[in-house]
Amino acid sequence: MVKTDNKFIDMTYKKIISFALSCAASLAVYSSADGISQFPDIDKYLGPGRYASAPKAFTYMADGSNYVQLSPDGKKIVKYDTRTGKEIETVLDLDNTRETVIDRMSGFKFSPEGSRILIWKNAKSIYRRSFSAEYYVYEIRSRLLKPLSTDHPRQQAPLFSPDGRMIAFVAANNIYLKKLDYWTELAVTTDGAKNSVINGVPDWTYEEEFTTSSSMTWSPDNLTLCYIKYNESEVPMFSFPMYEGVCDKLTEYSLYPGEFTYKYPVAGQKNSVVSVHSYDVDNRKTKQINLPDSKIEYIPRIAYAYSPDRLIVTTLNRAQTRMELYSVNPKSTVAKSLLVEEYKAWLSTATYEDIKYYPDFFVITSSRSGYDHLYQYSYSGALMRQITSGDYDVTAYYGYDPVKATHYYQSTSTGAINRVVSGVNAKGTVTNLSPESGIASATFSSDMAFYTIRFSDTDTPPTYTLYSTPAKKIKTLEDNSALKERYSSTPRREFFTMTSDGVTLNGYMVKPAGFNASRKYPVVMFQYSGPGSQQVLNEWSIGWMNWYAANGYIIVCVDGRGTGGRGRAFMDVVYKNLGHYESIDQVAAARYAASLPYVDANRIGIHGWSYGGYETLMAASREGAPYAAAVAVAPVTDWRYYDTVYAERYMLTPQENEDGYRNSAPLNYVSNVKCPLLIMSGTADDNVHYFNTVQYVSAAEAAGMWCDMLVFPNMDHSINACSAQKIVFARMLDYFNRNMK
Structure with missing residues (x-):
């Protein structure tokens, strides 16, 4: 599932500038004054000048x-x-x-x-x-x-x-x-074929949801190459039309539209059949590694663990509640179970994506304590040590320094809105390597003797600093001082807490410059809300929210139940019931904003992209939702339309959780939406298909309702080509202006 602040793909096909359609399929015509030219200040906040600089391709040598x-x-x-x-x-x-x-x-x-x-x-x-x-x-x-x-x-x-x-x-x-x-x-290999068999790189679902782009690993002695084969021949096909357009024209479609076709398994459908193979470099022979558990659905990772006779194969059941690690001898293909990790809801993705192997042990992340923490195991499968503990989450594991006997990691130990980089030694003594307030991340050299800290907070743009362990500064690589000066007068995030159903939630607001507490301001609620995600973070950010604030809006963002950084109990409440508690919390957040003396309670809007677009539709459909307008971009409208790995991780299959899927679908609540609604989507979205939007529009029409719609032909989930994201946020601002000012 995509977040809008990520760097999105362009795909292999071209993208085109947008045109507008109404939900009832009639053309919405605007004069030039209605276009992006009415916003002369847009480039300050959405142009390239807002981006922080980073050291270019900084790489430690071996x-x-x-x-x-x-x-x-x-x-x-x-x-x-x-x-x-x-x-x-x-x-x-x-x-x-x-x-x-x-x-x-x-x-x-x-x-x-x-x-x-x-x-x-x-x-x-x-x-x-x-x-x-x-x-x-x-x-x-x-x-x-x-x-x-x-x-x-x-x-x-x-x-x-x-x-x-x-x-x-x-x-x-x-x-x-x-x-x-x-x-x-x-x-x-020679059996690879489009939409049939893939060797050495993942299929669409694995790449998207298991965050990987390679499925090969070399043995330490250089004699064996192991890889995953994806047989997607029985995975259902998905296709969407491609058009000529006007930006980087696809001239082959000048008279008739074309079609992009690929394998995409929606919830409950067949996945690729995956298998692990070893190739002997000397004799050029390939062997298939047969794992003993027939219920294995996914193999998200393979990796050698410091021995040519020890290939670790990571496996998951379809519900993603059980991980089993196998230690395999690729030459004999003998596999033995090394570790089983289970959880009552979905396993943390870090559990199977971020395992690190060392000569005598390996380290995994587990949620067994109620928080994500690090655990050290021997290759016999015995627990050697719980490395971290406490009422906080470890959010990244960087590795182990054998010289200093220290593990390095990132965590929420100083609060959910912060990220601190720390080291813990063999005695359990923790040393913080970054400020306690703000967002820090690290990149270490392979010997763990040097590291680079990236740090920002609401007042500080990203800085990159080179250190030697422990915490000896060598050089500032980039401080983005010019960026800080450029936006020195731009209002920053102000953090607050509120409650929903008695549960404390974190939030922030961005107020207009020259804020006057005696005035009444309109509000735009922004959220993403997806399981494990976070938007309320103490980090530098310049973008559309600052632009809207410059145009007289207060931006309010609240991380509701199900989001990350606060342990599993806070997150697990949404299991098998997506959209329910998140929408309750977003409505509560809107009501909290409405209670503030400087907010006009009759002018509150809500916006989200991807999962946030889904949650926008869910929140707007709740009884008594206090929204004057809603804007959903690239929304999921029924989890039956989304991919197996993501949808089933949180909802199981539709066959196992029929009521949950029905209750979580905005499609089933279109008649409950009482405020003006704008939906924006790209027709070539390979992630959240345009099909979601079409189905929602169809349901709205069947209910005798209409909404506004902006379609971006040939564009993917990011809607980012030809400066189209500017159009997204300009159209959204225009929509809120028309309906809330």
Whole structure:
């Protein structure tokens, strides 16, 4: 499920500027004065000048003693001494290579031993995380630059072997192996086919919901490549039309629309059949690894654990309530159960996505205490130690430093709206490496001797600082001081708490500049509300909310029950019953806002995108909902229309939870919506299909109702091409102005 502040995919097809349709299918015509030109201040808040700068492609080298960065022009990779932060040398200059000449690179990756660099250009997004690109291999000593493959001009998910002498990559759903010493290429698989079999990279659902773009792993001795095969031949097909448009025209559709088709399993339908395979580099033979449990539905991860005889296969049941780890010898294919982790509701995604392996133990995240904490296990499956504890959640695990016997992690230990980076040693002593108030995250060198902290709060734009452990500052990499100055007079988030059904909720508001408490202001409620998500965070943010505040609105955001950072009891209440408690809490938040002396209780609107769009529809349909207008972007309108992994994680299947699906569908409450409603969607949304919007509109028409609708042809879930997001927020502001001012 997508959040609007993420970086979204462009997909492989083009995007086009929007046009407006009414829900009753009549064309809504506006004069030029109704368009984006009526908002001369929009670029200050939605233009590129609002973005914080970050160190470009900052990467620690293998030994941690050096780091590299990409030059601003994308032509050079420059090495720095990590201990001093001083420049050492230019490792790669595209103006000084042999054999092949390219103008610039989009990114790079060093081989493990540091003698080669894999670089790429012309990356094209496939889905949210995946992309194909033109890859090249650069030999540092000889300055030789060559295409990774001439047989396959575009490649996907390339992976160096541990010794840096081979690269496995995917092209057209098959895995290929490039031996760099001899510059030979051979096929590892041959059965890959579009919408049928995928090797080495995940299908759409795995990529989206298990947050991965590669399904290959090398053995530590370089002799075996293991991978996951996805047989999606029985997964139902989904398709949507493609049009010519006017921005980057798809000329092949100038007279007739085309069609984009892919495999997308909706709740209750068949998933890809997944299997794990091992490829022997020497004899070129492949074996399938047979796991003993026939009830395995998902294999979200495979990874070697410091031994060529120990491949860890992570498995889940369909309900995602039970994880079992198997330790497999890829040569014999013998698999033994290593660990079983179960939870009464859904397992935390960190439990199976963020396991880290070390020579003598591994570390998992578990919710068994009621909060997400770290646990250390031996390879016999015995619990060695609970690493963290307390009434807070660990939100990221960075790794273990064997020299200092210290685990490093991010948590909510200083409050749900904050994120602090900490270390805990063998005695259980915790040391914070970042400020206690604000949002901090870290990137560590492989030896854990150095780290970079990214920090921001409501008053501080992101800063990037290089340290050595423990907490010795080396260099400020970026402080975004110019950004801070540019928005120095922009109102910041003000945090508050309120109650709903006796439960305390966190919230913030953004007030207009020159706020006058004796006036009455309209309010726009913003929320996302999805399970485990958080919007109420003590972080820097400049965007549409600040723009609306500059136009006289108060923005109010409340994280209701089901959201993250506050333990499992707060989250689990929504299990098998999405939309119920979240909408109760959003209505309560609107009523709280209405009670404030400076709020006009008759001018309160609500907005959300994706899950937030879904929740907008649910909240607006509650009896007595106090909204003067509602705007839902890319909303789910029935969980039966969404993908298996996400929908079933929280709702089980429709066959198991028929009442829950019926009660959670905005489609069933269209006649309850009493305020003006605007829905916006992209017709090429591969995530929350435009089909959701069409079904909702159809239900509204059948009920004798109408709403307003803005359609973005050929655009995906982000509605972000051709500056279309500006149109989204400009149209929304215009809609609130028309109905609430």
